[in-house]
Amino acid sequence: MDYIIIVAGGKGLRMGGDIPKQFLPVGGLPVLMRTMLRFREYSPELNIILVLPKAQQDYWHSLCAQYQFDMTYQLADGGQTRFHSVQNGLALVPDDAEGVVGVHDGVRPFVSVDVIRRCFEQARLQKAVIPVVPVVETLRHIIPESSSTVNSPAHSVTVPRDEYRLVQTPQCFDIQLLKEANKQPYQDAFTDDASVVEAYGYGVTLVDGNRENIKITTPADLLLAESILNS
Numbered sequence: 001m002d003y004i005i006i007v008a009g010g011k012g013l014r015m016g017g018d019i020p021k022q023f024l025p026v027g028g029l030p031v032l033m034r035t036m037l038r039f040r041e042y043s044p045e046l047n048i049i050l051v052l053p054k055a056q057q058d059y060w061h062s063l064c065a066q067y068q069f070d071m072t073y074q075l076a077d078g079g080q081t082r083f084h085s086v087q088n089g090l091a092l093v094p095d096d097a098e099g100v101v102g103v104h105d106g107v108r109p110f111v112s113v114d115v116i117r118r119c120f121e122q123a124r125l126q127k128a129v130i131p132v133v134p135v136v137e138t139l140r141h142i143i144p145e146s147s148s149t150v151n152s153p154a155h156s157v158t159v160p161r162d163e164y165r166l167v168q169t170p171q172c173f174d175i176q177l178l179k180e181a182n183k184q185p186y187q188d189a190f191t192d193d194a195s196v197v198e199a200y201g202y203g204v205t206l207v208d209g210n211r212e213n214i215k216i217t218t219p220a221d222l223l224l225a226e227s228i229l230n231s
Contacts, residue, residue, distance in 0.1 A: 022107050026222065035105075042117060048072070050073050051085045054078065082192075103178075104171075108169055111131075118131070133166050135164045212228050
């Protein structure tokens, strides 16, 4: 039995408004609802766990009533960090469950069904899978001042972009692997679920993501999201 944990804990600060970014409308429907519908499109049987800060849950329920959004899902409280939010979501997955659990950003509504399928299918074989896309812009590495030569004006260097990838979600794992990895003490280095699993000592397999799978965090992202819908 498979699960998807959709983490939506943003406060919308970079949007410059009072409404958290996951609740803002894109094409007439809140971002978070679009994200959840994409996973239901992938599989009607997929167990969906939504993680929301407790302070946002009443507003979410009012949105569900307003948009007549009656999808079946389980609700977990958001934690202090993403790591703790995922822990709260994992707590709703039975300890003896077998299968794959994915973790997805609630503000990524345009992940393709093909990418979702690819991640879940590969995770059955590899146990830890993340979608990535190539870097298309030039990258520069910022060198700490203490590491620079005394007389050099340069504090950054270009790095070969073909050696890097941009990481997306859903990140998919064997259920028991992710549960065990999330028993580790929190570290600041835990920026996503792959970093948690790697710290536990398990390698991660990369699969192709889709370029439209953007993370909506700024007003410019909202404009791009509308453009993706219109196209």
